[in-house]
Amino acid sequence: MTAATAGRRRLAGAGAVVRRRLLVAVPVLAATSMGMFALGAASPIDPAQQYAGAAAFTTSEENLAQLRANWGVDDPLPVQYARWIGNLLRGDLGWSTSRHEPVTSVLAARAGWTLLLVGAALALVLVASVLLGTLAAYRRGGWFDRALRAAAYAVQSMPVFWIGLAAIAVFALALGWLPAGGLTDITATGTDPADVARHLVLPVTVLAVSQAPWFVLFVRDAVAESLRDDHVLAARARGLPGRTVLFGHALRTALLPFLTLVGTHLPELVGGAVLVETVFSLPGLGAVTVAAALGADFPLLAATTLATTVVVLAANLATDLAYAAADPRVRLDD
Amino acid sequence: MVRPLPARVTATAVAALLAVAGCSSGATSSGGTGDAGTLVVATAGEPDTLNPVLNYGVDGASLIFDGLVARDAGNRLVPALARELPTVSADGRTVTARLREGVLFHDGTPLTAEDVVFTYRTVLDPKVDSTLRSDLDMLASVAAPDPATVVFTLKHPYAPFLQRLALGVVPAKAFVGQDVNKAGFNRKPVGTGPYRVTSWTPGDRLVLAANDKHWGGRPKNPGVVVAFVADDNVRAQRMRAGEFDAAELPPRLATGFDGQGGYRVHRVPTADYRGVMLPMGGPVTGDLAIRRALNAAVDRQAMVTGVLGGAGEPAFGPVPPSSEFAAPSTAGRPAADPATATATLDAAGWRPGPDGIRVRDGRQAAFTLMYPATDSLRKEFALAVTADAKKVGVKVTPEGLTWDAITPRMGTDALVMGYGTPYDPDFVSYKLFGSAFAGQGFFNPGSYRSAVADRALQQGRDSADPAVRRAAYATFQQQLAADVPWVFLTYLQHTYVVKDTVTGVTPRVEPHEHDVANSLWWNVHAWTKQP
Numbered sequence: 001m002t003a004a005t006a007g008r009r010r011l012a013g014a015g016a017v018v019r020r021r022l023l024v025a026v027p028v029l030a031a032t033s034m035g036m037f038a039l040g041a042a043s044p045i046d047p048a049q050q051y052a053g054a055a056a057f058t059t060s061e062e063n064l065a066q067l068r069a070n071w072g073v074d075d076p077l078p079v080q081y082a083r084w085i086g087n088l089l090r091g092d093l094g095w096s097t098s099r100h101e102p103v104t105s106v107l108a109a110r111a112g113w114t115l116l117l118v119g120a121a122l123a124l125v126l127v128a129s130v131l132l133g134t135l136a137a138y139r140r141g142g143w144f145d146r147a148l149r150a151a152a153y154a155v156q157s158m159p160v161f162w163i164g165l166a167a168i169a170v171f172a173l174a175l176g177w178l179p180a181g182g183l184t185d186i187t188a189t190g191t192d193p194a195d196v197a198r199h200l201v202l203p204v205t206v207l208a209v210s211q212a213p214w215f216v217l218f219v220r221d222a223v224a225e226s227l228r229d230d231h232v233l234a235a236r237a238r239g240l241p242g243r244t245v246l247f248g249h250a251l252r253t254a255l256l257p258f259l260t261l262v263g264t265h266l267p268e269l270v271g272g273a274v275l276v277e278t279v280f281s282l283p284g285l286g287a288v289t290v291a292a293a294l295g296a297d298f299p300l301l302a303a304t305t306l307a308t309t310v311v312v313l314a315a316n317l318a319t320d321l322a323y324a325a326a327d328p329r330v331r332l333d334d
Numbered sequence: 335m336v337r338p339l340p341a342r343v344t345a346t347a348v349a350a351l352l353a354v355a356g357c358s359s360g361a362t363s364s365g366g367t368g369d370a371g372t373l374v375v376a377t378a379g380e381p382d383t384l385n386p387v388l389n390y391g392v393d394g395a396s397l398i399f400d401g402l403v404a405r406d407a408g409n410r411l412v413p414a415l416a417r418e419l420p421t422v423s424a425d426g427r428t429v430t431a432r433l434r435e436g437v438l439f440h441d442g443t444p445l446t447a448e449d450v451v452f453t454y455r456t457v458l459d460p461k462v463d464s465t466l467r468s469d470l471d472m473l474a475s476v477a478a479p480d481p482a483t484v485v486f487t488l489k490h491p492y493a494p495f496l497q498r499l500a501l502g503v504v505p506a507k508a509f510v511g512q513d514v515n516k517a518g519f520n521r522k523p524v525g526t527g528p529y530r531v532t533s534w535t536p537g538d539r540l541v542l543a544a545n546d547k548h549w550g551g552r553p554k555n556p557g558v559v560v561a562f563v564a565d566d567n568v569r570a571q572r573m574r575a576g577e578f579d580a581a582e583l584p585p586r587l588a589t590g591f592d593g594q595g596g597y598r599v600h601r602v603p604t605a606d607y608r609g610v611m612l613p614m615g616g617p618v619t620g621d622l623a624i625r626r627a628l629n630a631a632v633d634r635q636a637m638v639t640g641v642l643g644g645a646g647e648p649a650f651g652p653v654p655p656s657s658e659f660a661a662p663s664t665a666g667r668p669a670a671d672p673a674t675a676t677a678t679l680d681a682a683g684w685r686p687g688p689d690g691i692r693v694r695d696g697r698q699a700a701f702t703l704m705y706p707a708t709d710s711l712r713k714e715f716a717l718a719v720t721a722d723a724k725k726v727g728v729k730v731t732p733e734g735l736t737w738d739a740i741t742p743r744m745g746t747d748a749l750v751m752g753y754g755t756p757y758d759p760d761f762v763s764y765k766l767f768g769s770a771f772a773g774q775g776f777f778n779p780g781s782y783r784s785a786v787a788d789r790a791l792q793q794g795r796d797s798a799d800p801a802v803r804r805a806a807y808a809t810f811q812q813q814l815a816a817d818v819p820w821v822f823l824t825y826l827q828h829t830y831v832v833k834d835t836v837t838g839v840t841p842r843v844e845p846h847e848h849d850v851a852n853s854l855w856w857n858v859h860a861w862t863k864q865p
Contacts, residue, residue, distance in 0.1 A: 043738075044738040044739070045738050046738070049737070049741075051382075051463070051465070052465040053847075054753070054846055054847050055389060055392075055465040055466075056465075056775070056776050057753050057762065057765075057766070057776045057777075058465075058468060058469055058761070058762070058765065059465045059467075059468050060467075060468040060471070060774075060777075061774060061775050062468075063465060063467045063468045064465075064775075066460050066467075067463050067465070070461060070463055070515070071463075095516070098382065099382055099536065100382040100383045100388070100463075100515075100520065101516075101520070101521060101536075102516070106536070109535070109536055109537075110536070110537065165567060165568070165571070168568070168571050168572075168575075169571065172571070172575050173571065173574055173575055176575075179575070179577070180568075180571050180572045180575040180577060181563065181568055181571075181572050181577075182538065182539075182561065182572075182577070183535070183538050186374050186539065186559055186561055186577050186578070187372050187374060187559055189532075189541075278564065278565055278568075279565065279568055280568075281538070281561070281562070281563045281564070281565075281568060281572070282537075282538075283535055283536060283537030283538040284537070287537055287564065288536075288537065
């Protein structure tokens with residue numbers, strides 16, 4: 001039996017699992033969106049006053065009431081929710097009162113940048129934490145292990161915001177290697193990929209560094225643990241080379257729970273991205289989400305919340321599938 | 335409209351990112367691809383629309399649009415789209431504007447009176463989400479008897495009406511068959527102004543190109559990029575990294591650029607005041623002696639040097655010293671006057687209690703002072719007032735809250751307020767201090783009522799004679815100083831850092847609001863930059 005056919009057999013139940021998860025996802029998403037609207041109804045924030053900003057001083061109550069009537073935000077909660085769901089089913093995510101444009105436009109303009117930031121940071125975290133954690137475990141108690149752990153604890157205690165400002169101070173101001181913020185050079189006329197990439201080096205690295213400690217410490221402990229497992233000890237006893245034992249046996253065993261960690265840690269990564277976007281003035285979803293919450297802009301808030309929920313659900317599903325593919329003991333068709 | 339760009343960019347950029355990460359040590363942050371001479375300015379705020387009808391660039395200086403009138407460096411009205419300043423009829427209720435000839439919108443279509451009529455009618459349309467409607471509530475109708483003439487008919491005489499004509503004019507044609515609230519125009523506007531919009535990346539920047547066919551002459555630079563950087567520290571860092579030619583910074587961060595080669599710090603006087611609103615209905619704040627004592631006890635000079643880092647001046651009323659309507663006689667001592675404060679309290683029967691807090695009829699001289707918790711400046715003012723009040727035996731309890739928690743309590747608890755406009759005293763004061771607006775939301779939240787002030791405010795609004803208006807506003811300011819419904823603390827200075835290589839910067843007195851428009855760059859079309 002080749003490895004490929006074994007993998008296919010392990011994923012035999014995948015279709016059913018995906019269907020079952022989709023069935024669960026619908027009520028979860030419905031509950032999330034209802035919760036959003038219920039919280040919104042409990043909030044004392046007046047979207048019209050938020051919209052007016054400083055003009056609230058010179059805007060009459062009558063004028064504000066007209067705005068609320070135009071938006072229908074004074075309608076009873078079930079009416080607002082029904083309208084929102086109805087529009088959603090027709091592919092219309094509604095009107096963002098805080099941005100003054102359709103919610104779909106807000107998402108289209110910004111979601112890509114947030115995904116790029118989070119995706120690149122996640123990839124960097126995974127590769128770096130597996131490499132560094134495994135090396136530290138292999139030389140457990142050595143200077144590299146101790147230094148890495150000390151660094152992980154130190155980074156863990158630093159706010160993302162602070163790491164970002166420090167990175168700007170060092171790499172943009174003192175050394176002048178990288179731009180201090182923005183998506184492109186400030187006078188650039190388009191979004192040239194190389195330009196964008198150069199501008200994303202610092203934010204992606206800062207986000208990755210801020211999220212890395214969990215992953216690094218986890219990999220290090222898990223690999224160290226599995227180095228003492230029977231099958232790893234047996235492999236070593238058989239005289240297999242150290243690298244084969246480390247990456248082929250110990251790391252493979254350790255990686256399974258690591259997948260779960262990635263799945264559950266994703267929301268935190270998204271949270272970190274909000275702050276990183278602020279520090280590096282990136283036009284992602286972070287700042288608009290905060291503005292939507294402060295401005296009682298429920299269509300936009302509901303859309304970003306739902307998008308995040310979908311990403312987390314999808315990540316959990318992907319984790320489970322990957323788990324099944326990697327571990328012969330896990331069966332999907334249970 | 336879903337743009338396919340991000341997905342493709344994602345793939346390329348991730349690949350590029352990994353490549354660049356290893357070999358970027360030679361790169362620097364300079365070297366853009368835009369035109370030399372393009373100016374880059376950084377602001378904290380970002381407009382949510384670029385349509386003047388929906389509140390963008392109100393009071394002129396929108397860069398993209400022109401109004402019938404504009405303001406010069408001294409904030410005096412000058413003709414813009416109107417050939418000369420509009421004329422007002424003898425009864426003050428008909429205002430006629432003659433349009434300048436040959437003005438073109440950015441798309442090449444000519445400006446006509448219909449566009450002006452459309453602009454004002456749209457603001458008045460209840461279906462349009464405009465917060466400007468209450469500013470034009472004196473306007474009965476607007477009509478275009480011929481393509482070059484616009485006639486405004488007012489419900490009642492309104493002396494500062496010409497000031498309202500700085501509103502940017504939009505082309506009627508762009509809105510045919512469209513919902514103004516949702517029109518694509520709001521993001522891709524077409525105006526007559528010195529700059530046209532090249533692109534707007536929300537959350538990032540607004541790119542403007544010079545309008546070479548502008549009626550006032552072509553701008554002296556090829557374009558302007560407005561970068562939106564919400565965080566103050568980040569803006570300062572990026573200014574230091576050389577990315578911006580000019581940036582708005584809070585006073586303390588701006589001070590870091592003082593005396594630093596290559597930069598110049600501009601401290602611009604404003605009509606933007608901070609003050610403590612004292613509700614007339616409160617058992618302690620409603621007492622005249624308490625209000626007068628507080629007014630004497632606060633150390634405005636210390637607040638200017640301490641809280642504002644020198645970037646401000648003492649305030650004694652809502653009309654800024656730079657205004658022709660200011661009454662210098664109402665200005666008091668910048669430093670604290672505890673002797674007067676304690677004498678006032680003693681005379682009114684507020685006697686020091688065992689803990690130092692004054693008491694009268696079993697009631698402590700104590701009240702709560704609210705401030706918006708996220709506004710660190712107002713918090714510092716609240717703490718300064720608390721400390722000054724304590725020295726004369728008045729106990730102030732500062733409380734940081736959200737606006738939603740503050741709003742329902744404005745009738746009973748004191749509040750650190752901020753607002754102000756240099757253009758006309760009627761704009762803010764008529765509603766903030768008029769009896770008719772007592773307790774109406776942010777209009778007169780403390781329910782101040784004075785027949786003298788009401789009469790003066792009405793006279794200032796009705797009369798076209800500048801001398802009569804000056805007298806009326808002097809009466810109003812004196813009455814306010816006597817009744818002390820607010821303790822005015824300071825006017826702020828707005829601080830900006832500009833590179834040395836930029837010439838043509840002409841600061842003028844600024845209002846409370848200052849973002850893309852009404853900032854130091856109100857005349858950016860006259861700025862030039864050495865390469």
